[in-house]
Amino acid sequence: MRPSILDPLFAAVTTLEGVGPKVAAQFQTLLAGAGETVRVRDLLFHLPTGLIDRRKRAEIALAPEGAIVTLTVRVDRHQAPGRAQRSVPYRVFAQDETGEIALTYFRGQSAWLEKLLPVGETMIVSGRVEWFNGRPSMVHPDFVAPVAEAETLTLVEPVYPMTAGLSPKILRKAITQALERLPELGEWIDPGVMRRENFAAFGTSLRSLHDPADEIDLSPEGAAYRRLAYDEFLASQLALALSRQRMKAARGRAMPGTGESSRRVVAALPFTLTEGQAQAIAEIRADMASGERMLRLLQGDVGAGKTVVALMAMATAAESGAQSVLLAPTEILARQHHDGLSRLCEAAGLSLTLLTGRDTGRVRTEKLDAIASGRTQIVVGTHAVFQEAVAYHDLGLVVVDEQHRFGVHQRLSLTRKGASPDLLVMTATPIPRTLVLAAFGDMDVSRLTGKPAGRKPITTVAVPMERLDAIVARAGKAMEAGERLYWVCPLVEESEKSDLMAAEERFRQLSQLFGSAVGLVHGRMTGEEKDRAMADFKAGRTKLVVATTVIEVGVDVPDATIIVIEHAERFGLSQLHQLRGRVGRGAKPSSCVLLYRAPLGETAAARLAVMRDTEDGFRIAEEDLKLRGEGDLLGTQQSGAPFFRIARMEHHADLMEVARDDARLVLATDPELTTPRGECLRALLYLFGKDEAVRLLRSG
Numbered sequence: 132m133r134p135s136i137l138d139p140l141f142a143a144v145t146t147l148e149g150v151g152p153k154v155a156a157q158f159q160t161l162l163a164g165a166g167e168t169v170r171v172r173d174l175l176f177h178l179p180t181g182l183i184d185r186r187k188r189a190e191i192a193l194a195p196e197g198a199i200v201t202l203t204v205r206v207d208r209h210q211a212p213g214r215a216q217r218s219v220p221y222r223v224f225a226q227d228e229t230g231e232i233a234l235t236y237f238r239g240q241s242a243w244l245e246k247l248l249p250v251g252e253t254m255i256v257s258g259r260v261e262w263f264n265g266r267p268s269m270v271h272p273d274f275v276a277p278v279a280e281a282e283t284l285t286l287v288e289p290v291y292p293m294t295a296g297l298s299p300k301i302l303r304k305a306i307t308q309a310l311e312r313l314p315e316l317g318e319w320i321d322p323g324v325m326r327r328e329n330f331a332a333f334g335t336s337l338r339s340l341h342d343p344a345d346e347i348d349l350s351p352e353g354a355a356y357r358r359l360a361y362d363e364f365l366a367s368q369l370a371l372a373l374s375r376q377r378m379k380a381a382r383g384r385a386m387p388g389t390g391e392s393s394r395r396v397v398a399a400l401p402f403t404l405t406e407g408q409a410q411a412i413a414e415i416r417a418d419m420a421s422g423e424r425m426l427r428l429l430q431g432d433v434g435a436g437k438t439v440v441a442l443m444a445m446a447t448a449a450e451s452g453a454q455s456v457l458l459a460p461t462e463i464l465a466r467q468h469h470d471g472l473s474r475l476c477e478a479a480g481l482s483l484t485l486l487t488g489r490d491t492g493r494v495r496t497e498k499l500d501a502i503a504s505g506r507t508q509i510v511v512g513t514h515a516v517f518q519e520a521v522a523y524h525d526l527g528l529v530v531v532d533e534q535h536r537f538g539v540h541q542r543l544s545l546t547r548k549g550a551s552p553d554l555l556v557m558t559a560t561p562i563p564r565t566l567v568l569a570a571f572g573d574m575d576v577s578r579l580t581g582k583p584a585g586r587k588p589i590t591t592v593a594v595p596m597e598r599l600d601a602i603v604a605r606a607g608k609a610m611e612a613g614e615r616l617y618w619v620c621p622l623v624e625e626s627e628k629s630d631l632m633a634a635e636e637r638f639r640q641l642s643q644l645f646g647s648a649v650g651l652v653h654g655r656m657t658g659e660e661k662d663r664a665m666a667d668f669k670a671g672r673t674k675l676v677v678a679t680t681v682i683e684v685g686v687d688v689p690d691a692t693i694i695v696i697e698h699a700e701r702f703g704l705s706q707l708h709q710l711r712g713r714v715g716r717g718a719k720p721s722s723c724v725l726l727y728r729a730p731l732g733e734t735a736a737a738r739l740a741v742m743r744d745t746e747d748g749f750r751i752a753e754e755d756l757k758l759r760g761e762g763d764l765l766g767t768q769q770s771g772a773p774f775f776r777i778a779r780m781e782h783h784a785d786l787m788e789v790a791r792d793d794a795r796l797v798l799a800t801d802p803e804l805t806t807p808r809g810e811c812l813r814a815l816l817y818l819f820g821k822d823e824a825v826r827l828l829r830s831g
Contacts, residue, residue, distance in 0.1 A: 453527025
């Protein structure tokens with residue numbers, strides 16, 4: 132299926148001159164994940180992050196402090212350190228008509244340096260000049276050559292992200308060969324966008340980024356960088372649009388419901404539906420009644436009431452004679468959903484079953500029989516609900532909770548248990564609009580804002596670690612008053628490589644003070660252990676639970692009123708907001724204490740200030756995007772790989788909407804990508820690793 136013109140770019144890097152097994156292994160570390168084959172294409176998309184400009188020529192006495200300067204000097208003498216002076220550097224003194232400079236090498240080898248810089252020779256040296264007590268020094272010059280070889284000096288050299296042991300020279304040589312293999316490709320961008328954005332051709336843009344003449348040429352706002360960012364966005368949006376086209380092509384079913392069970396659910400609620408909930412329910416019902424497959428994202432802030440909206444959708448499916456599945460990312464959340472929905476389902480006359488990997492023997496068999504026969508209308512569980520042994524009588528709706536990291540193809544696989552069931556994906560992670568398009572461009576979006584009536588605001592304070600004893604004392608008084616607290620730590624156990632307080636160590640310390648009132652929950656515990664710890668906390672048998680971020684999403688203990696987040700400066704804004712959402716879920720006033728270690732960096736200080744200023748998760752998400760880029764807004768990593776390889780949301784967000792509109796227009800007029808531009812777009816999909824989308828075309 133891959134256009135043959137791309138074959139040179141999909142060859143392994145070992146086909147390049149100078150790339151043997153050792154260098155290939157270094158490229159593997161630098162450019163690909165474990166087990167992936169590094170291809171020539173990967174080198175093309177490994178863009179420089181800066182450059183070394185050696186065009187500044189100067190005489191020694193006029194060399195500016197801290198600048199990279201190219202000098203013409205005569206080597207005067209070598210000064211090697213004595214055997215007992217291991218910490219003393221090797222110095223080569225050189226001069227011109229204006230003065231003397233020390234070329235400084237740490238752990239320099241005499242024989243090598245005497246050959247590199249022969250005494251009496253006139254040489255070209257280039258590097259950063261530093262002045263100490265009125266004397267200039269150049270530490271480890273990055274270019275040294277006789278005057279006769281001056282033309283070998285690269286005046287402007289791009290600087291690439293590197294990995295240990297890899298030589299910049301070898302990387303540059305490999306990238307140069309990769310560029311030589313780049314074929315002339317047909318244009319896949321709409322001519323109007325090309326003119327408006329002043330884009331050059333794909334190859335021209337790529338070559339200009341790898342061969343910059345100045346810093347401005349590498350700017351993310353520059354035309355070449357924006358061109359490649361748009362290419363990546365277009366490939367992504369086209370893949371999402373193809374997924375949507377494929378899922379919509381499978382004829383859905385009309386599930387208008389009767390409203391009977393839904394009315395009973397509403398009557399059993401201890402609160403009135405918010406305006407946002409009512410709007411989302413109306414949008415979902417319209418989708419379900421339409422006869423087309425529903426592909427909808429329900430995006431809500433912490434505590435906005437998404438689960439009730441999902442239950443109303445599942446009630447509508449049950450009224451129409453169909454089953455529903457609610458998929459939770461962890462067993463804790465699956466059990467919590469089951470417990471939270473049980474009373475409402477009972478009031479509405481809906482049968483509910485919890486299915487997890489822990490179910491065995493007769494219990495599991497009975498549950499599977501109830502699901503297969505249709506006696507169970509709503510199934511709640513983890514991935515166990517999609518195992519091969521689980522057969523559904525008539526699956527009409529799949530609800531996916533907190534799986535915002537699920538990709539397009541996982542979404543497709545989740546719906547294969549039924550005859551084109553509707554799909555509702557929920558996330559409590561507020562995501563900026565541009566990232567919603569990036570991750571969920573194949574879906575319609577409902578957004579819940581505001582909290583259910585009766586929820587109190589959360590008071591948020593930032594406190595330095597020096598005041599830890601005062602916070603512990605305050606926690607003790609809160610427990611005496613009957614309050615319940617979370618205490619969140621970044622790590623499970625102590626590590627020699629980190630000074631962060633481990634959850635287990637903090638648990639031991641707090642247990643010494645408060646005894647059995649303290650519980651512990653972390654990701655390395657078994658499911659039963661975590662369930663037992665959370666059940667004790669929820670029932671009030673423990674008053675304080677020390678936890679890692681396993682409690683980040685969805686854990687619901689309405690009586691918890693205080694959360695202490697230790698080393699808050701190490702967490703991302705969105706994750707801090709998720710953690711804060713574990714309190715303020717009842718009618719009592721709640722507090723969030725952000726414990727930080729001073730001094731704070733500029734970004735960390737800005738992050739904590741935003742947390743103090745607002746509880747609006749959507750505003751927090753936008754601020755997080757500005758502060759850190761898109762790295763972990765769609766996951767839990769604190770500084771993980773960016774969502775895109777080239778494009779950066781903080782610089783290129785304006786191009787996302789354009790790419791989405793263009794992708795949908797393309798498929799409206801050329802659904803099989805068979806026109807000349809469509810063929811070019813197939814090449815684009817392969818270039819940016821969206822092969823699965825092309826396979827959707829073939830299978831469709």
